[in-house]
Amino acid sequence: MAPAGASSVAAPVVPVEIPFASAHAGLIRTPSAPTAWGGPRTGSEATLSDRVVSYRIQATLDPEKHTVDGQQQLTWRNRSDRPVSAVFFHLYLNAFESEGSTFFTERNVLAPEGGSRGLGKVKKGEWGYIDLGHIDQDGAPLKWRYVHPDGGPATDHTVIRVDLAQPVPAGGSVTLDMAFHSQLPRVIERTGYVGKFHLVGQWFPKIGVLELPGERGATEPRWNVHEFHFNSEFFADFGEFDVRMTVPKAYTVAAVGEQQGDPVPEGNDLIWHFIQADVHDFAWMAAPDFKTVETTWQGPGSPTVKVKVLYPPEYEADAQPVLKATTDSLTYFSNTLGPYPYKTITGIVPPFNASEAGGMEYPTFFTSDNAKKVKPKTFSEWFIDFVTIHEFGHGYFYGLLASNEFEEPMLDEGMNEYWDDRMLRERKQDIWLTTPLWQFFGVEPPLSVFGFERMTAILSHPSDPLGQNSWDRLSSSQYGTVYSRTATAMHDLEERLGKDVTEKAFRQYYATWHFRHPSLADLQATLSEVSGKPEVVADVFDHYMYGTDRMDDSVSAITSDEVLPQAGVSIKDGKRVELSSDDNDEAIEKQRDAWEKAHPDAKPGTGPFPFKTTVTVWRDGIATPQVLKVTFADESVETVHWNDQRRWARFVFTKPVKATSAELDPEQKIYLDSNKLNDSRTVEANHAATRRWTSDFAALVQGIYSMLVTL
Structure with missing residues (x-):
């Protein structure tokens, strides 16, 4: 109690340092709280997502130097119950600035002999990076420094700490103004240029995620802001993007979100304007001479969706197949998971020699692959369809469900692969492998999609649990089983639960967790509740998602x-x-x-x-x-x-x-059985078994499957 006559003055609030998420995060077993991420979205809210951040960006592309100069105004809301005195940003492009980055350091360990994307040799003048010009808070310049949340090398510059001039109070917001200069690399891992083609991804300073207790296993507020690892992708809050891109008049632009009218001339340039809310990333493409095909799609609970495919003239054969696979995907994913809530979806066919830019996803925007000819019942037809369906599917598992691809890549890559395979199975679209090499090994077309997944899942010697994070892995080949082994495990779980029950559970998973950030434990809880068979779900999850067991x-x-x-x-x-x-x-x-x-x-x-x-x-x-x-x-x-x-x-x-x-x-x-050749015997000697499951030559197809890994 204050002395008589003295005035009572509240003590100043001292911000408490908020820790990083674990450098070895993953394998989350505790379901999130019902109120996590603002609770389930019912559709009656004013916005689709609980928007945490907004970006207003003005960007100028120099297609000769392959650079982007940007001015960014960011407004971020503090969801926690305490003041925040420092915020953290990803500078993803710095993964490509030198061999000293976490990305390149891990590349040398995880993929020394190939079998992965992102292995191209970087020549002189082909590195990429992002430089910050300034960061201001209400006109006051802020100090920032590189940090290493995962204990990576000091030469990694993919995460920065920004100390604020004034703390952001609990529930309050802060607006930061910054300038940046991005040098795109020659395409090495999903972003960059080839000739005049530019895929501009991971190109702007992106704020990290402040997770709260009860969210994805967190017991206290923590900054989830991992370095850019070799095998990892991304995690970010939902928000709004308002982006203007200035490019030469000869260039066509496609991007995340809705285009705002025709591009506006400015000298020899055009200013393209795109807006999209309720997403957590933004990317764009700029190139001359690209053509467009488009249509519209309408489904129950969805707005009318403008579907566009942009392609270079040399790959005109891909335009209609990609367009059809996209509209078919809209129908399948909407019917089996939930309505598609956006008004656009745009697919890009990359040009010749830009395969590293293919097979990449962003909200409402993806890149497919290319082929000179797309003939029925050939591998090229299946591959174009598969990549298109896969990249569209990310719009649900990475985009709308927004799982943490750093810590739980199987929730995106694995579950998406499984759902893509279900769609291909529904289409009765098997894999046509007609080359002499395959036929030499006894593989005759067609091969089922789940059979192909089983071939590449390394079921005999799994090194890491499927639910492990993306970087604590034995090798890139073992990381690749996040796709194939997850799809195989879910195939077998579906056989035990039933197709209709499994689909009902995933519809509930989508309904509960879209526009939020579920964990592996949240998926398990939903499957257990809806199926009424928690012991069956736990059997698969304990052995494969959380463990490295095998069966034979x-x-x-x-x-x-x-x-x-x-x-x-x-x-x-x-x-x-x-x-x-x-x-x-x-x-x-x-x-x-x-x-x-x-x-x-x-x-x-x-x-x-x-x-x-x-x-x-x-x-x-x-x-x-x-x-x-x-x-x-x-x-x-x-x-x-x-x-x-x-x-x-x-x-x-x-x-x-x-x-x-x-x-x-x-x-x-049962596809998880690591050796199907010993599943049967005859009383008299019969060698037909060696031909019955031709999928058991996984060592051969591991190299081929590397084409698909990290799509």
Whole structure:
């Protein structure tokens, strides 16, 4: 209590230092709070997302120097309950400024022998970087410095700390004005130039995410602002973008969001203006001579969507296939997940020699791939469709669901891959591999999309849990299984839950978490609740999402022998009677002769005596519910369920006929089994099994799959 007569003066609020998210974040097991990220969006709110940040950017492209000069005004809202005295920004382009960046340092370790994107050699004059001119708060210049939230090398300059002149109060906002100069690299990893083509991504200072307790496993406020790792992508708050780009008159521009009228002439340039709210990133393309095809699409709960595809003349063959795959994707994803809420979607076909710019996604904007010819039932047709569907699908899993691609890449890359495969399966669009190389290895077209995923999932030796972050990985090849192993695991989970139940669960996942930032634990909670089978969901998640388990069930032996009378002493009519071996053999032969005379057309494997069939199954790895199918000479079938924890089991059948074969997983529902070649055996030697699952030459296709990795 203050002395009498003294006035009471509140003590000044001293901002508390807010820590970084862990440098080894990932594997989140605690579901987020119901109120996380402002709670579920019901559609009755004034805005689609709980907008945290807004960007107003004026940018000028110099296509000769491949630079962008920008003026940016950013307004950021402090969602926490405490004042914030420092904010953090990503300067992503600095990943490409030198071999000392975290990106290049990890590249040398994770992908020394290839098998990944982003491996091109950078020649003189082809590096990329971003320089800050100034940062002001209400006219006061601010100090900033490079920091290393993940303990990366001192030569990494992809994250900065900006100390504010005045703290941002709890619930308050701050506006920062800044100038920046971006030097685009020659395309090396999803951004840059090739000739006159410019894909301008990761090009502006982007503020980090301040996560609150109850969000993605956080127990206290923390800055989620990781360095730009080799395998990682992005994470940002939802907000608004209002961007004007000045480019030469000969250039065409496409970008995230809605174009605001025709471009405005200014001397020899045009000023293009795009606006998009309720997204968390912005990218654009500028190039001369590009052409456009477009259409509109309308679906339940969605606005009328303007669909555009821009392409260079040499790849005109791709324009209509990309357009159709995009509109088909709008229909499929809207029907199976939820409505598409934006008014635009734009696809870009990259020009010749710019494949590193292909296969990249931003909200409402993506790049596909290119092919000179797109013929029906060829690999080129499937590949163009697959890449288009995949990049569009990111608009849901990366864009609308906005998971953290740094820490939980499987929630975007893996779940998107799974949903893309479901769409291709729905289309009955298998993979047509018609080259002599594939045929030499016994692969005949078509190959199912989930079969292809299984081929490349490294199921025998997984090194890292699927739910692990993007950088704590053994290699880029192992990181690539975030796509294929996740799709395979989800395929098998769907088989156990049922297709309709799985789809219902994902619709609920979208309804609850779109315009928010769910974690792996949030996905598991939704699947468990909707399916009503939490133990089945936990079985898959514990072993594969949070663990590195493997499975390999096999039929290790099958015998089928006649049950013959036995020599020796037996009791007959109360007396012991001896039957010698010779007499027993003679009696057996007489019965055989008599039976054969009575059954002249009998099939092999039948006779006067019953057959005892013994099948031994072996489990190398974790237990998974299995079905064993035993086929007999008369084409009858016996099925049994092997649904326990035994390492091995033996099943015995006594029937009038001999067995011909035994097979685990006869409907081929279990794709996580690392070796399908040992799933079946015949009583007589039969090498057909080596041709039945041609997918078990994964070492070969790992190199081919690297084309698809990190799309």
